[in-house]
Every structure is written in structure tokens, then in C-alpha cells.
Amino acid sequence: MAYRPARPNLASEEPQHLSRGKVGISCLIITESFFFVCFIVAYLYYVVILQVEDGGPDPVELFRGDIMVYIASVTLLSSSVTVVLASRALARGAHDKFRSWLAITLLLGGFFLFATILEWMHLIGDLGMWLDTSTLGTCFFSLVGFHALHVVIGLTALSLCLLISFMGRLPEQQAERFEVLSWYWHFVDVVWLFVFTTVYILRVYT
Amino acid sequence: MTVLPRTSTAKPEPSRPGVLERVHEWVVTIDHKRLGILYISAGILFFLVGGIEAGVIRYQLAxxxxPTIxxxxxxxxxxxxxxxxxxxxGMPVLLGFGNYLTPLMIGTRDMAFPRLNAWGFWxxxxxxxxxYYSFIGSSGLYGAPGAPDVGWFAYSPLTTRAFNRGNNVDYWTLGILVSGFGSMATGINLVVTILCxxxxxxxxxxxxxxxWSMLVTGFLVMIALPVLTAAQVMLLFDRFLGAHFFDPQLEGSVLLWQHLFWFFGHPEVYILIIPAFGFISEIIPVFSRKVIFGYTMMVxxxxxxxxQSMGVWAHHMFAVGLPPSLNAFFAASTFLIAVPTGIKIFNWIGTIWGGRIIYKTPMLFALGFVGMFVIGGLTGIMLATVPFDWDVSDSYxxxxxxxYVLFGGTLFAIFGAIYYWFPKMSGKMLSEKLGKLHFWVLFIGFNLTFAPMHVSGMLGMPRRIYTYAPDRGLDIWNLLSSIGYGVQFIAILIFVWNILHSLRKGEDAGDDPWDAWTLEWATTSPPKSWNFNPLPVVKSRRPLWDAKHPEDPDHEYE
Amino acid sequence: MAEENADRTVARSWLLLVVVTVLVGLVGFVAIFILGAQITEHDPTETFFEASDVFVQPDAEWNTTIFVSKSPETREIRRLTWLVVLISVGIFVVVEGLLVFAMIRYRRKNAETTGEPVQMYGSNPVELAWTVIPILIVVTLCLATVRTIHSVQPTAGERPENSLTVEVIGHRWWWEFRIPEYDVVTANELVVPVQRPIWLELGSADVIHSFWVPELQGKMDAIPVKTNYWQFTADEVGTYLGQCAEYCGTQHANMLIRIDVKDEADFKTWATNQALPAPNETTPSAVNGRKVFLEYACQNCHGVAGLSDGNFAPDLTHLMSRTLIAGGMLPNTIDNLKAWVENPQAIKPGCDMPALQLSKSEIEDVVSFLATLK
Structure with a gap:
């Protein structure tokens, strides 16, 4: 099967109606959502519905009045706005604006991650909680941990974009690719809304 | 050297490349056709291994x-x-056909993400x-190596450390987790390709x-596989980090695993059968010389x-003591899913009705599929009847x-697809004589193996037992099943011989050996690496019919 | 072209006629069957299967077939089963009949034939017919199923007044039965009174098992940390067999169940005897055997009332009242006991009982001690 046909004339072909990148990232988001749904279901089942008592800390005492997590949530959600601004700036070709908005996005996302680290240091270091200490630990660390992992992935990708932009290799023709990445970042934020509601609201205030 | 899409400047090579170079080409390929062939070939190799494992089972139960095993x-x-x-x-062969055929059938050059496609395969x-490395690499309880032995749905708490002290379960979890990533990548790729x-x-x-069936399968893969992945991650957390998801001694719930697994598991069954529906819906019209009956209803x-496949999972759990209302709900949803399946079967019959049926090997397998799948579907309806399920669930x-569903259904469709599209993939015809022999031997062997299992189940034989007492009336049925295995084994040998023989000495196929109507037959066999030049333009569901019958084109009736 | 269209219309009407006739016939068949089942309590079909010795072997020692019903619950289930089986057979005959008919009638008779047959793109009335009629059949099945589920499956609060409670606990790979009312603890073999509702409370000590005695009741899983409720009433005195039906590990195949249904008086005798402590035999061998039993690991797992209270393994207080040992693998004879004590792994590989490397005389003594446990 060693055939080498001449390269067809691709330029003459019909442009596609739907963007591969956007449809692809939407599919990835659907897939990832179902992954998160499982961990949310596990949390709801054990902690919110069954309210398993196995000697572990009580989530109501643990999470009620935790101001830090509200501040962190607001920062993460506002980073969704800044990433849109960055994306629009890039599409217009305003590269400096793009870089500033992207840097702000990174800072906001970084702050969220920092807040998570602080919380985990408190839970693990001070209270001795971990996946194996109680059902709450199991559900909490796996759910919040997987979200944090997605934040890390998103931040890494966004930082790469910033780096590439500083190298001058992110022209406005690539704006759609950046927009695709920003959709992923929105997804990370929207998942947090669900995680936040599940972990910090449902059991704690009902 | 490989051909990169869009940017390649490859020129015709002066001489035929050496073996090493050709292997290298296949390893680094991102051509959807080669990846499709790789998927199918790897699937067939695993099929032979899985078949030998079945042989060990049938030998022991003969x-x-x-006392042998x-x-x-x-x-x-x-x-x-x-x-x-x-x-x-099942998954790689079906997705492999999806990979190979989808771009050809929708008239494009490659999948949407060729590199992701290659990644998925590897x-x-x-x-x-x-x-499979678990056979030698896993260390079991007394240092004995061994493959997983927890059943393919790996029910908790059999998979907890307490009851499974080696790490064979970890091989099961990680192996399937990793290959699941490949399936998800391919599922997404198919959906994006078809939509864009x-x-x-x-x-x-x-x-x-x-x-259409590949589009639907792609969506199901996207939705079902991550649920299995999540469940397996939880299982890994349980086993390595001491998490409490499934361990009942630590307030975990063994039923959570079952719900998650079957939420994956039932759509998975449809992932395995819907592409088969697709194959059949292509083969039956061509060999009946008639357009598919009721296209819209088929879609x-x-x-x-x-x-609906996402709302029936608990019919695998009728015996775990769910509340009666839940049992009733899942029985109802399972009955209802028989209706669209019935529509498809009637539409296939409607397609051959009034046709001029040509009995070539692909058609034999396609009609065998319809006949056998009806049986599997009907026993499925019986099993949805909760009280009857209490009698026979977890039995033979x-x-x-x-x-009957996955062998008489999916596998017959796969064989049909191989006979139908092999000429396109290789440029050679498979031998009709061997093909028909293969079909009939397999058909007889298949029924001889699996029909008696219904009886042994109703006589009280649970599944997964390695031995049974001689005075239970089970002997004859099991012996029949084991003899049937031998017959099927011969059929598979005929098949393998047919492939090997035809690859070397098969007749040349030409571009369109079956006088078919879909776009893959509009290009060469095997297709060039750019599939079409220029890209086709279609006006109806059967572009080649339009070309062959300009006086009565399809688009006047759609 | 007009001619072609006319051909299409004719073909479609002819298909519609066949489909509607056949499907309406099927619905009629179902309706007649349901009416018939309402009128006669006892299915004629059931008699047919019971009379056939393929499905029911009159002389088999081990009848576990679902074709024999020995309790009201199984009769209820099987009435529904026959309805479903017959509907399925009806659909099978119709669909495969249509398929085979079309395959023969519409084969290409002459390889030289050129030109294509009339193209039929679909037909709304035909397709509507084969959507709506299956829905009707499905609704029928659904109603029948829901009714039977509710009449057979008990829930926690529905324990009948006069019932006998039996706690069933699955272990790898044997069954523990407890009857709190009579203070009975036994293994693998259960004796219950005839014609009295038996209320089962199923649980597990380790992994998931499933309790299945086909002639008395369908299966229900025994799950750790969850209690399932199940119920049956045996019609007749006799022995009923079954086994674990949920894969539970290495020896899943050898986790058998034996239920002896006796009349009320015999049951009471049995239960009273089971509740007694172990007799205190004084033959020298049995005394030695008891010493071995207490000195080696035996007593850690096996309970003998008044002597040891291990409960990881079957209670041995009345071992000799059982007919089988090793989870139902072997007849309970002195020779088998000796072989078992000497090396259980040779008989039931993977089971939890180790070979304790006892000397010949120790084995003799232990078994003669066990033989006193009547």
C-alpha cells in the first residue's frame, strides 16, 4: 500500500460550518462532566443523604462560616470574565491587552488554587484528615482534588498561551484556538459552582 | 515517513520501502484508514486470545x-x-470500522483530529x-502470579484489599482505565468528524x-466511559489510598459500585450493538438491491x-433488593427500549421485502444477525420481567x-462487515466459498453452544461456577455447549485462513465490487491516502445510485 | 415513472396488510392467553413442562429446575413467566417467519437478472403499525410484571404474623442459618416447617452472595451491611436444593444450600435438639479429640456450644445431624471427615480452613470427637 498521491488542492474546498475545535472541546466537556457527576453523586449520597457517622469530623462544623472559600469562589468565577476579555482582545489583535487580561486571569486562578492549598493544609495538617480517615475525607478530597487538578491543567495551558504570546507566536489568527481553551476554563468554573454547592452549601446550610 | 494532513509535501517514492520502514510507517501513521485497520487487526488478535480462554471454560464444563482446571x-x-x-x-473492532469508514462515507479526507486518533489506538x-501482562506480572496471595479473577464487572467488595490481596484487580482497573481513555478519544473524534x-x-x-450509528455510538462513549473511569478511580483510591467508597466495613456502599458500573455497563451494551446495526443497515439494502426502508424511523x-439506554441500568440489579417501585420502573423502561429495537428489525425485513436478494457472504451474516438478534432481544424482554429475572438472573x-446479542448480534455483524469492506480495505476479495463455509459452520456451532445454555440456566446452573454435580441433569446441555465450541473453533480457523489466503491470492476487487451506493465505493480500493480528489458533492442518501440511475435519482423521493 | 410509483404503492399496501394482520393476530393471541390465565388457576403449559422429563428429571437427586414450583411465590412467578414465554414465542414465530418468508420469496432467482427491483423508501402507516402494536404488547407485559413484583417481593415491614424468621448469612463459601425463635445456629442445611411462611433476613459476612433455591423462591442477594428480606412458604415436605448465585470468589461453585421441609412436629424436634449444647461423651478417643480441638486453631473459627464460640466457620455443635460437609461438596461420613480435617485444601482449594498438619492419631481423635456432636 505504498502509494503517494499528489496532494489535492485543499484551498478550493468548502470551508467547514462548524469549528472542529469548538465541537471537540464541547465533547470533552460533556465527557468530563459525567466524570464529575460521579464524584458529586458519591458526595451527595454519603455526606448529604446518608450523613454517614463514622467518627470523622462533622462537615457542618468544618465548613460553616468559612469565608475564604467564598472569596476564592468569587475570584475563580471572575476569572471567567477576564478570560473572555482576553479572548476578545486577542481577536481584535490587541496583544498587550490580551496579555494583561490573561495575566489577571492567571492571578485569579492562582489565588483560587492558593486558597485550596491553604484549606487542605488546615484539613490535613491540623485536623489530620485524609481520604482514609473518614467517608467525608474520601468524598471531599476526591471531589475537590479532581476539581483542583483541572484548575492546574487550565492554569498550565493558559500560562503556556501567555508564554507563547510573549514569544510573539500567538497571532490573532489563532484567536479561535484561544477561545477554545477559554471554553475549557469556563467549564472548570462551572464545575466549581456545582462542587461548591454540593460541599459548602447543601449539607452545611440545610 | 508519514503523510501529514494539510501540510505534507510528500513526493512519490522511487522504490518500494523495506520491511522495517513499512513497520515504521504503520507505527507513526495518523491516516484514519491505517488506524482503522490497526484497530480491527488488534481486535481480531485479542478475539483469538479471548476465544482460547472461552475454550478453557468450555473444556472444564464439558x-x-x-477435575482438570x-x-x-x-x-x-x-x-x-x-x-x-x-x-x-468489541469496542476496538467497531470503533475501528467507524474510523475507517466514517470519513469515507461522509466524503472527507481524515478524522477531525488525526493525531488524537493515533494516540487513542496506541x-x-x-x-x-x-x-494481559497480569498473567505474568501480577503477584497474588502466595506470590503466585495471576490474571484478575473477579468477573468482568468486578463487584465490590470482592475487589477490596481484604478479599483480593494480590494486585491482579489493579491490572484489571488500570488496563481498562487506560484503554478507556483511547475509546473516549475515538468517541469524541467520531462525533466531531461527523458534525464538522x-x-x-x-x-x-x-x-x-x-x-448515524457511529455518531450515536460516539455520544454514548462520551457519556458512559467517564462513569466507568470515575468508578475505577474510586476503586484505585480505595485500594491504594484507603478511601472508603466501596468498602462496606468502612461505611462504603457496595451498591454504589453496581450503580456506577451499570450506568456505564448498559450504554456499553448499546455501544457494542449500535455500530452493528449500522453495518447491517448498509449490507442489507445493497444485497437486496433496495433502498433502506424507513430511513427516518431508523434514525x-x-x-x-x-x-433510553441511560435509564435502564438497574435491570442488572433486580436481585439486589431494590425497592419494588424501582424494580417496576426499570422493568418498564427496559420493556420500552424493545420498541425502537423492534422498529429496526421490522424495517430491515421491510428492506428485503420485495427485493432481489443476492446471497453473498456479507448478506448471510447480516441475515444471520437479524435472526439471532431477535432471539437475544426476546430473551432480553423475558429477563426484564423482574420475577422471571429472580429465577434466572446470574444463571446460564x-x-x-x-x-445471542453480542455473538449472534455484534460478532455476526462484524464478520459481515469484514466480508463486505475487506475488498475496500485491501483491494482483494475474500473467497466466497470459504466465506459461506465459515458462515454455516459458525452459525451451527454458535447455536449449538449458546441455545443449550438457556436450558442449563433454567435447570438451576448459576454462571461462573467451575464445577457442578453429576446428578443435576446439566451434563448433556453443557456437553452440547462444549461440542458447539469446537465447531465454532473450526469456523474461526476457516475465517483466519480465508483472510490470510485472500490477502495473497484473492481476486482483485475493483472499486465497487458489490454495486453499492455509498461514497466509500466511489474511490479506489484501497483508497488513496487523501480518499477523494476532488471531494464529492452529494444530493441524496445514495450518491452512487444517483450516478448509476440518472433517469430515476434518489433525491426525487427524499 | 408513474408506473414505478404505482408499483411502490401496491407493494406498500401489500406489506401493510401482512404486517397489520400478523401483529393484530399477535395481540389477539396475547389477549386470549391473559383471559385464559385468569380463568384457570393452573396453567396447562406448566403441566406440559412438568410432564416432560427433559426439564424435570423425576429420579434426579438434585432437582433445581425452575420448572417445578413448590411454593405459592414460585407459582406466582411462573404464571407470569409462562405469559412472557408465550408472548416471546409468538413474537419469535412472527418475526422469524416474516424474515424467512421474505428471504425465500424475494431471493434473486436468476443471476442474469438485470435492473433493480422497485425501490420502496418507507411507509408511514406500516411503520406506525409496527411502533404502536409493540407498545401495546409492552404495556401489557409491564402491568403484569408490576403486579407480580408487588405480590412476591416483601419489604421490611411486611413480615407476616405467623412466620418463622430465619437469618441467612453468606460466608465465603458456606451459608450460616440462624433461627432466633428456637436459638438455632447451623450451616448449609436448614430445616423449616411446611406450610408456614418463612421470613428470610439475608446478609453477608464478607462479599456479595445470592440465595437461590429455585423450587421454593427466586434469588435474592445477600449483601454485607444491608439486610434484604425474602419470603417463601413450602407446600410439601421434602428436600430442596440450591446454591449461591452471585460470584463470590474461588469456591463460588461449592456454596450449596439444602433446605429440608418437615412437618411442624418434626421441625420442633429438630429445632429443640439443635438448641441443646454439645453432649459430653467420655470415650478416650473423643476426650483426646476434644483436647486437640481446643489446643489447635480449630476452636478459633468453629463454634461448639459450651466449648468454643468461634464464628468464622460453620458451627459444629450438631455437625452429625447434617448430611453434607464442606459447603455441600461431600456426604458427611467418617472417612470424608478424616480426609477433610487432614487437608481441606485438597478437597476445596482456596477455602479458608488450613491443613493443620495433624498426625494420623490426632485426626482419628478429632473425628471421633466430631462424631459425638449429634
């Missing part, structure tokens, strides 16, 4: 109180057989090899049913099945049922 080995065999056939044979392959890359004029409602039925009746 007569009562057979020890229980641990037996348990490993049925676990590996099930896991292999579902994850390493991840799947190494996931499978990781699973259709050629001019190829509206959604003009796509061949095969492409509606596919989408209906896909949606269930084993018989799902083999």
Missing part, C-alpha cells in the same frame, strides 16, 4: 465434576474472557497489553445509517435507543441471552 484458573479465564471480548474486541493497545467534516450536500439526514430509533440463561 462434563460434571471435571483448578478454580482459580477457571475464574481468571471467565474474567479475562469477558473483559477481553467487551473492551479489547493507548488502547497498551491498555490491553497491560491487562461532511462533504458538500451531506446533510445530517442524508448520512448513511452507518454514520429516530437509533437516537431513541441511545437516550443470562449467559445464553447476552451471547
Amino acid at each position: 462434563y460434571a465434576a471435571n 483448578d478454580p482459580v484458573t477457571f475464574n481468571q479465564m471467565f474474567t479475562m474472557h469477558g473483559t477481553t471480548m467487551v473492551f479489547l474486541v 493507548v488502547f493497545l497498551f491498555g490491553g497489553l497491560l491487562l 467534516l461532511r462533504c458538500k450536500g451531506m446533510k445530517l439526514m442524508r448520512m448513511p445509517i452507518m454514520v 429516530v430509533a437509533l437516537v431513541w435507543i441511545a437516550f 440463561f443470562v449467559v445464553g441471552h447476552f451471547h
Whole structure:
């Protein structure tokens, strides 16, 4: 099967109606959502519905009045706005604006991650909680941990974009690719809304 | 050297490349056709291995109180057989055909993400090899190596550390987890390809049913596989980090695993059958010389099945003591899913009705599929009847049922597809004589193996037992099943010989050996690496019919 | 072209006629069957299967077939089963009949034939017919199923007044039965009174098992940390067999169940005897055997009332009242006991009982001690 046909004339072909990148990232988001749904279901089942008592800390005492997590949530959600601004700036070709908005996005996302680290240091270091200490630990660390992992992935990708932009290799023709990445970042934020509601609201205030 | 899409400047090579270079070409390829062939070939190799495992099972059960195989080995065999056939044979072969055919059928050059496609294949392959490495690499309780022995649905708490002290379960989890990533990548790729890359004029409602079935399968993979991944991650957390998800001694719930697994598991069954529906919907019209009957209803039925397949999972759990109302709900939803399936079967019969049927090997397999799938579907309806399920769930009746669906269904369709599209893939025809022999021997062997299983199940034989007492009336049925295995084994040998022989000495196929109507037959056999030049433009569901019958084109009737 | 269209219309009407006739016939068949089942309590079909010795072997020692019903619950289930089986057979005959008919009638008779047959793109009335009629059949099945589920499956609060409670606990790979009312603890073999509702409370000590005695009741899983309720009433005195039906590990195949249904008086005798402590035999061998039993690991797992209270393994207080040992693998004879104590792994590989490397005389003594446990 060693055939080498001449390269067809691709330029003459019909442009596609739907963007591969956007449809692809939407599919990835659907897939990832179902992954998160499982961990949310596990949390709801054990902690919110069954309210398993196995000697572990009580989530109501643990999470009620935790101001830090509200501040962190607001920062993460506002980073969704800044990433849109960055994306629009890039599409217009305003590269400096793009870089500033992207840097702000990174800072906001970084702050969220920092807040998570602080919380985990408190839970693990001070209270001795971990996946194996109680059902709450199991559900909490796996759910919040997987979200944090997605934040890390998103931040890494966004930082790469910033780096590439500083190298001058992110022209406005690539704006759609950046927009695709920003959709992923929105997804990370929207998942947090669900995680936040599940972990910090449902059991704690009902 | 490989041909990169869009940017390649490859020139015709002066001489035929050496063996090493050709292997290298296949390893680094990102051409959807080569990846499709790789998927199918890897699937067939795993199929042979899984078939040998089935042979060990049938040998041990051939007569009562057979002392040959020890229980641990037996348990490993049925676990590996099930896991292999579902994850390493069914999915890759079906997705491989999807990979090969989808771009050709919608008139485009490649999949939407060719590199992701290659990644998906290699991840799947190494996931499978990781699973099989457990035979030598896993350390069991007394240092004995061994494959997983927890059954293909690996019910908790059998998989907790307390009851499984080696790490064979970890091989099961990681192997399937890794190959699952490959499947998800391919699922997403199929959906994006179909939504974004259709050629001019190829509206959604003009796509061949095969492409529709791949679209639906892609969506199901996207939705079902992450649930299995999540469950397996939880299991890994339980086993390595001491998490409490599934361990009942630590307030975990063993039923959570079952719910998650079957939420994946039932759509998975449809992932394995919907592409088969697609193959059949292509083969039957061509060999009946008639257009598919009720195209719109066929599409509606596919989408209906896909949606509903996500609401029937607990019919695998009728005996776990769910509340009666839940049992009733899942019985009702399971009955209802029979309706779109029935529509499809009636529409296939409607397609051959009034046709001029040509009995070539692909058609034999396609009609065999319809006949056998009806049986599997009907025993499925019986099993949805909760009280009857209390009688026969987890018995050989269930084993018989799902083999009628997945062997008489999916595998017959796969063989049909291989006979139908092999000429396109290789440029050579498979031998008709051997093909017909293959079909009839397999058909007889298949029924001889799996029909008696319904009886042994109703006589009280649970599945997954490695031995049974001689005075239970089970002997004769099991002996028949084991003889049937031998017959099937011969059929598979004929098949393998047919492939090897035809690759060397088969007749040349030409571009369109079956006088068919979909776009893949409009290009050369095998297709050039750019598929079409220029890209086709279609006006109806059967572009080649339009070309062959300009006086009565299809688009006047759609 | 007009001619072609006319051909299409004719073909479609002819298909519609066949489909509607056949499907309406099927619905009629179902309706007649349901009416018939309402009128006669006892299915004629059931008699047919019971009379056939393929499905029911009159002389088999081991009848576990679902074709024999020995309790009201199984009769209820099987009435529904026959309805479903017959509907399925009806659909099978119709669909495969249509398929085979079309395959023969519409084969290409002459390889030289050129030109294509009339193209039929679909037909709304035909397709509507084969959507709506299956829905009707499905609704029928659904109603029948829901009714039977509710009449057979008990829930926690529905324990009948006069019932006998039996706690069933699955172990790898044997069954523990407890009857709190009579203070009975036994293994693998259960004796219950005839014609009295038996209320089962199923649980597990380790992994998931499933309790299945086909002639008395369908299966229900025994799950750790969850209690399932199940119920049956045996019609007749006799022995009923079954086994674990959910894969539970290495020896899943050898986890058998034996239920002896006796009349009320015999049951009471048995239960009273089971509740007694172990007799205190004084033959020298049995005394030695008891010493071995207490000195080696035996007593850690096996309970003998008044002597040891291990409960990881079957209670041995009345071992000799059982007919089988090793989870139902072997007849309970002195020789088998000796072989078992000497090396259980040779008989039931993977089971939790180790070979304790006892000397010949120790084995003799232990078994003669066990033989006193009547």
C-alpha cells in the first residue's frame, strides 16, 4: 500500500460550518462532566443523604462560616470574565491587552488554587484528615482534588498561551484556538459552582 | 515517513520501502484508514486470545465434576474472557470500522483530529497489553502470579484489599482505565468528524445509517466511559489510598459500585450493538438491491435507543433488593427500549421485502444477525420481567441471552462487515466459498453452544461456577455447549485462513465490487491516502445510485 | 415513472396488510392467553413442562429446575413467566417467519437478472403499525410484571404474623442459618416447617452472595451491611436444593444450600435438639479429640456450644445431624471427615480452613470427637 498521491488542492474546498475545535472541546466537556457527576453523586449520597457517622469530623462544623472559600469562589468565577476579555482582545489583535487580561486571569486562578492549598493544609495538617480517615475525607478530597487538578491543567495551558504570546507566536489568527481553551476554563468554573454547592452549601446550610 | 494532513509535501517514492520502514510507517501513521485497520487487526488478535480462554471454560464444563482446571484458573479465564471480548474486541473492532469508514462515507479526507486518533489506538493497545501482562506480572496471595479473577464487572467488595490481596484487580482497573481513555478519544473524534467534516450536500439526514450509528455510538462513549473511569478511580483510591467508597466495613456502599458500573455497563451494551446495526443497515439494502426502508424511523430509533439506554441500568440489579417501585420502573423502561429495537428489525425485513436478494457472504451474516438478534432481544424482554429475572438472573440463561446479542448480534455483524469492506480495505476479495463455509459452520456451532445454555440456566446452573454435580441433569446441555465450541473453533480457523489466503491470492476487487451506493465505493480500493480528489458533492442518501440511475435519482423521493 | 410509483404503492399496501394482520393476530393471541390465565388457576403449559422429563428429571437427586414450583411465590412467578414465554414465542414465530418468508420469496432467482427491483423508501402507516402494536404488547407485559413484583417481593415491614424468621448469612463459601425463635445456629442445611411462611433476613459476612433455591423462591442477594428480606412458604415436605448465585470468589461453585421441609412436629424436634449444647461423651478417643480441638486453631473459627464460640466457620455443635460437609461438596461420613480435617485444601482449594498438619492419631481423635456432636 505504498502509494503517494499528489496532494489535492485543499484551498478550493468548502470551508467547514462548524469549528472542529469548538465541537471537540464541547465533547470533552460533556465527557468530563459525567466524570464529575460521579464524584458529586458519591458526595451527595454519603455526606448529604446518608450523613454517614463514622467518627470523622462533622462537615457542618468544618465548613460553616468559612469565608475564604467564598472569596476564592468569587475570584475563580471572575476569572471567567477576564478570560473572555482576553479572548476578545486577542481577536481584535490587541496583544498587550490580551496579555494583561490573561495575566489577571492567571492571578485569579492562582489565588483560587492558593486558597485550596491553604484549606487542605488546615484539613490535613491540623485536623489530620485524609481520604482514609473518614467517608467525608474520601468524598471531599476526591471531589475537590479532581476539581483542583483541572484548575492546574487550565492554569498550565493558559500560562503556556501567555508564554507563547510573549514569544510573539500567538497571532490573532489563532484567536479561535484561544477561545477554545477559554471554553475549557469556563467549564472548570462551572464545575466549581456545582462542587461548591454540593460541599459548602447543601449539607452545611440545610 | 508519514503523510501529514494539510501540510505534507510528500513526493512519490522511487522504490518500494523495506520491511522495517513499512513497520515504521504503520507505527507513526495518523491516516484514519491505517488506524482503522490497526484497530480491527488488534481486535481480531485479542478475539483469538479471548476465544482460547472461552475454550478453557468450555473444556472444564464439558462434563460434571471435571477435575482438570483448578478454580482459580477457571475464574481468571471467565474474567479475562469477558473483559477481553467487551473492551479489547468489541469496542476496538467497531470503533475501528467507524474510523475507517466514517470519513469515507461522509466524503472527507481524515478524522477531525488525526493525531488524537493515533494516540487513542496506541493507548488502547497498551491498555490491553497491560491487562494481559497480569498473567505474568501480577503477584497474588502466595506470590503466585495471576490474571484478575473477579468477573468482568468486578463487584465490590470482592475487589477490596481484604478479599483480593494480590494486585491482579489493579491490572484489571488500570488496563481498562487506560484503554478507556483511547475509546473516549475515538468517541469524541467520531462525533466531531461527523458534525464538522461532511462533504458538500451531506446533510445530517442524508448520512448513511452507518454514520448515524457511529455518531450515536460516539455520544454514548462520551457519556458512559467517564462513569466507568470515575468508578475505577474510586476503586484505585480505595485500594491504594484507603478511601472508603466501596468498602462496606468502612461505611462504603457496595451498591454504589453496581450503580456506577451499570450506568456505564448498559450504554456499553448499546455501544457494542449500535455500530452493528449500522453495518447491517448498509449490507442489507445493497444485497437486496433496495433502498433502506424507513430511513427516518431508523434514525429516530437509533437516537431513541441511545437516550433510553441511560435509564435502564438497574435491570442488572433486580436481585439486589431494590425497592419494588424501582424494580417496576426499570422493568418498564427496559420493556420500552424493545420498541425502537423492534422498529429496526421490522424495517430491515421491510428492506428485503420485495427485493432481489443476492446471497453473498456479507448478506448471510447480516441475515444471520437479524435472526439471532431477535432471539437475544426476546430473551432480553423475558429477563426484564423482574420475577422471571429472580429465577434466572446470574444463571446460564443470562449467559445464553447476552451471547445471542453480542455473538449472534455484534460478532455476526462484524464478520459481515469484514466480508463486505475487506475488498475496500485491501483491494482483494475474500473467497466466497470459504466465506459461506465459515458462515454455516459458525452459525451451527454458535447455536449449538449458546441455545443449550438457556436450558442449563433454567435447570438451576448459576454462571461462573467451575464445577457442578453429576446428578443435576446439566451434563448433556453443557456437553452440547462444549461440542458447539469446537465447531465454532473450526469456523474461526476457516475465517483466519480465508483472510490470510485472500490477502495473497484473492481476486482483485475493483472499486465497487458489490454495486453499492455509498461514497466509500466511489474511490479506489484501497483508497488513496487523501480518499477523494476532488471531494464529492452529494444530493441524496445514495450518491452512487444517483450516478448509476440518472433517469430515476434518489433525491426525487427524499 | 408513474408506473414505478404505482408499483411502490401496491407493494406498500401489500406489506401493510401482512404486517397489520400478523401483529393484530399477535395481540389477539396475547389477549386470549391473559383471559385464559385468569380463568384457570393452573396453567396447562406448566403441566406440559412438568410432564416432560427433559426439564424435570423425576429420579434426579438434585432437582433445581425452575420448572417445578413448590411454593405459592414460585407459582406466582411462573404464571407470569409462562405469559412472557408465550408472548416471546409468538413474537419469535412472527418475526422469524416474516424474515424467512421474505428471504425465500424475494431471493434473486436468476443471476442474469438485470435492473433493480422497485425501490420502496418507507411507509408511514406500516411503520406506525409496527411502533404502536409493540407498545401495546409492552404495556401489557409491564402491568403484569408490576403486579407480580408487588405480590412476591416483601419489604421490611411486611413480615407476616405467623412466620418463622430465619437469618441467612453468606460466608465465603458456606451459608450460616440462624433461627432466633428456637436459638438455632447451623450451616448449609436448614430445616423449616411446611406450610408456614418463612421470613428470610439475608446478609453477608464478607462479599456479595445470592440465595437461590429455585423450587421454593427466586434469588435474592445477600449483601454485607444491608439486610434484604425474602419470603417463601413450602407446600410439601421434602428436600430442596440450591446454591449461591452471585460470584463470590474461588469456591463460588461449592456454596450449596439444602433446605429440608418437615412437618411442624418434626421441625420442633429438630429445632429443640439443635438448641441443646454439645453432649459430653467420655470415650478416650473423643476426650483426646476434644483436647486437640481446643489446643489447635480449630476452636478459633468453629463454634461448639459450651466449648468454643468461634464464628468464622460453620458451627459444629450438631455437625452429625447434617448430611453434607464442606459447603455441600461431600456426604458427611467418617472417612470424608478424616480426609477433610487432614487437608481441606485438597478437597476445596482456596477455602479458608488450613491443613493443620495433624498426625494420623490426632485426626482419628478429632473425628471421633466430631462424631459425638449429634
